[in-house]
Amino acid sequence: MINFELDAQGIATLSWDMPGRSQNVINGESCAALFAAIERAVSDPAVKGILMTSAKADFIAGGDLEWLQSADAAPELYARTTALHKALRHLETCGKPVAMALPGTTLGGGLEVALCGHYRVAADKPSARFGLPEVTLGLLPGGGGTQRLPRLIGVQNALPLLLEGKRLKAADALKLGILNAVVAAGTEVQAARDWLLAQTGPVQQPWDTKGYKIPGGAISSPAVQQLIMAANAMLRAKTYGNYPAPEHILSCVYEGLITDLDTGLKTEARYFVHAVLSPQAKNMIRSLFFGMNEANKLAARPAGVDKQRYSRVGILGAGMMGAGIAYVTAKAGITAVLLDTSLEAAERGKDYSRKLLEKQAARGQITPEKAAALLERIVPTTDYAALDGAEMVIEAVFEDRTIKADVTRKSEAVLAPDAIFASNTSTLPITGLAEASARPANFIGLHFFSPVDKMPLVEVIMGKGTSDATLARSLDYIAAVGMTPIVVNDARGFYTSRVFSTYVMEGLQMLKEGVRPALIENAGLQAGMPVGPLALTDEVSAELLVKIEKQTAADLGDAYRPRPGLEVAQRIVALGRIGKKAGQGFYEYPEGGKKSLWQGLAELFPPAAEQPDVDVLVQRLIAVQAVETVRCMEEGVLTTARDVDIGAILGWGFPPFRGGTIGHIHSTGIAAFIGQCEALAQQFGERFQPPALLKTMVEEGRTFYSR
CATH class of the missing domain: 3.90.226.10 (2-enoyl-CoA Hydratase; Chain A, domain 1)
Known part of the structure; x- marks a missing residue:
């Protein structure tokens, strides 16, 4: 000793x-x-x-x-x-x-x-x-x-x-x-x-x-x-x-x-x-130490599958996501074939890595020789033949089923029979995308987060036909590039996009109810979220939220139910205030100045004479995410509390001191959380109704974590 x-x-x-x-x-x-x-x-x-x-x-x-x-x-x-x-x-x-x-x-x-x-x-x-x-x-x-x-x-x-x-x-x-x-x-x-x-x-x-x-x-x-x-x-x-x-x-x-x-x-x-x-330390240690260690050691990897070594990976689409994936791949010593519709676009994608490396070199974090070697491993191209020999291809093209189906077929025509095809989609069900594949067992979802070089999480989505071998080999790639995986089953929005959206939509609903914008934003910050829901809506774009809802309505037909907050997003988009990328949304973005809430919100959504207590707003913003998470578990989208909490903290910045969305319920106590949700449901709507899974767990004396 x-x-x-x-x-x-x-x-x-x-x-x-x-x-x-x-x-x-x-x-x-x-x-x-x-x-x-x-x-x-x-x-x-x-x-x-x-x-x-x-x-x-x-x-x-x-x-x-x-x-x-x-x-x-x-x-x-x-x-x-x-x-x-x-x-x-x-x-x-x-x-x-x-x-x-x-x-x-x-x-x-x-x-x-x-x-x-x-x-x-x-x-x-x-x-x-x-x-x-x-x-x-x-x-x-x-x-x-x-x-x-x-x-x-x-x-x-x-x-x-x-x-x-x-x-x-x-x-x-x-x-x-x-x-x-x-x-x-x-x-x-x-x-x-x-x-x-x-x-x-x-x-x-x-x-x-x-x-x-x-x-x-x-x-x-x-x-x-x-x-x-x-x-x-x-x-x-x-x-x-x-x-x-x-x-x-x-x-x-x-x-x-x-x-x-x-x-x-x-x-x-x-x-x-x-x-x-303190509950804060217990939550953080459980999720950020023990949970992260388990995930990084590939606790979810199926046994009996030989470890996959990667030497060549194809990335389809050289936009910000594709360029980021190419960077982390090349950084891991793997050749990254970066394919786009024009060589100019593919080169721009490579430039993303070049700029990152220039900043690192200026700070003394990388030598010129190592930077040059990394860039050499990124191969921009327009030719699908360049994918020959790739053990995996990751598509990061537009969220359009037709485009994704086209690149799937073109890639598989070149790839070896055992190569993996992964989609970086953030919302489209993997099982549906895999219909374009001649080998659905080799088709999987790998949802990266932007910017890829800074966001360590990868949400791995299992389609109905995805094999355990494909999961195991995909996890090997994630480990090779030094990122943290969580594994979820296929569903609309999967887990992270689905639950994250409840936070911004709840904030929009509050605006509709007459809650002052500044109070909404401060409630988000006091809840422990990185930014308020209105600011976050501007970051992701209200236009994107409206498009996703429109696609969901088309896919679900009569089963579709509009979500609270949608009307607010539609009204702001109709005014052309689609978000930060347009320089205007719920906030104003003056060139060279500090952003500020748009004064016109008071006319568009008149504040109520009596404003709610900020603690109630905080409770709503956190509870709506936790309830939706439990629904994901109830539906089988999620199988382990560990992956739930790691995904929440790393994926969209859920407060670490709460331990993740399930960690929050665990530290609150399931019975106490049910009581909170029932009170919220009575006042604000069915979206807060506690899922049956929680009541069953109380009846059976079960908890999400042993400690």
Whole structure:
């Protein structure tokens, strides 16, 4: 677990090497081993210096989240936290010099352990990262990070790392003073030994020395006070109070730094326990850590299918979506044949990647040689013969069945019999599109999100005829390009487009009811959504919403029922205000200026004399998405809560602190959510009526997640 070696020169080397794991983590077993190793090194008079390192490629990846979440009671969690604080404090105050040799990535609790060393030397590895990313999972550092880091590098330098969870390269960590040295990989242990052997007397941390002052100013100084106030205001404006962890971090820094370190550690422990036990942290850890890990490890991949290696992939359509797919494909080392109706259009699609690479090169993120090699792998063409040898073709042409059918047939005439044909459609049922295919078993939906180079999600849609082998091989492609898959079954709008649209349509319905536009938008932001429903409608275009409804009406015939909010979209489109791309929609988009709500909305949709409470609007905007999600599960479109929640968070920005649409129901409690929905249905309409699946789950005592 932690190997202990004492050499003839009195250097005790404590080397982390947790068995059965690729990375070291902090949990009950490793803490017990750490505490014992520290006590042995500190109490043994033969030990003159202590060197801590790792036998693995990285130092410590952070805390074991399963172990962390296993503590449901505050007293138990507080005891665990303070025990770690006590042991690390014992290490840094023992008087013996302590050096940390960091062979690679050192994050979270790993960096907190490293900060207890008097000297930190890291290997110069491009992949190594250093930071305290706990806030990204709704947590805060619990091993002293909120106290030692600002005392080491100053409050101004520490806050971005604590509040944003930034991960630094070794050179940047050195520049900030987190590291004392960066050396060639493989020499970090010797560098740490050399420092230890050079020490001739007792060693103290800066914050334990007489006359110590916090770099950049004490917490009580006017400059730092102003910084804390500004950070608090910006945090409130950004999160609307939905995320307690960053607020707790600010409190830890402020309250802890006006006292001594030992008192500050007790402050951190109390806030840490509160964060761990919060529903926000539980939701974020479940979806963003465990759920994401399962999805990225291809938990949905059917067994018994050999892994597909990709060397050539065709992309039909060189618009923004096709160009983005070509970029991520080429970035993965795969040749991307980018086909369009004209060579000029195909070249424009390649230019999309060229511009991205130019920006990366300007920031030093890619070398000219690597950029040139990536561009070389994108082959613009108009000739379907260029698809010969492709293991997969992804069509990203217009949402028109006739066009999609045409490119399907032309592609299959060239492709090998076992090649996969994938459609990037966002709404058209895959089973219907597969009718144009001579091999429907090889036909699948791969719904990417725009911009592809920034949006990590791919919604994989199984048509009725899609084979398990095609699913498995498609998931292999998604893993190859470094994206996260969710798997859904075929239906109109699938999952993400279908549920996402309920958010914008509910906002439009509110406008029809006389709710003031600014109140609608603020309700969306307070709910935790990235933007308000009216602004989002402008982004996707009200015209597109109307077209989709028109197509749905044509397909469903007498079964079609207009959705709430449709009339508002139709009226705004009739005025030519189709959205941001036209420079006018629910908002005005002045050239070079800031967008603002269109003043004409008050005349078009007169505000009611009495405005609703914002909390009711928030509840409506969230509940309408959650209810539609359950309907998708009831209909068999979705099969796992994991994919539901990952899709919601990554696909359209559903609030991570709620854990996803199913996560929201789970943390609310199914019975309580049913009660909310019944009240909303009575006041606002049938769309809020809780699906029978929820009532059945309550009757049977079932939940979506075990914890």
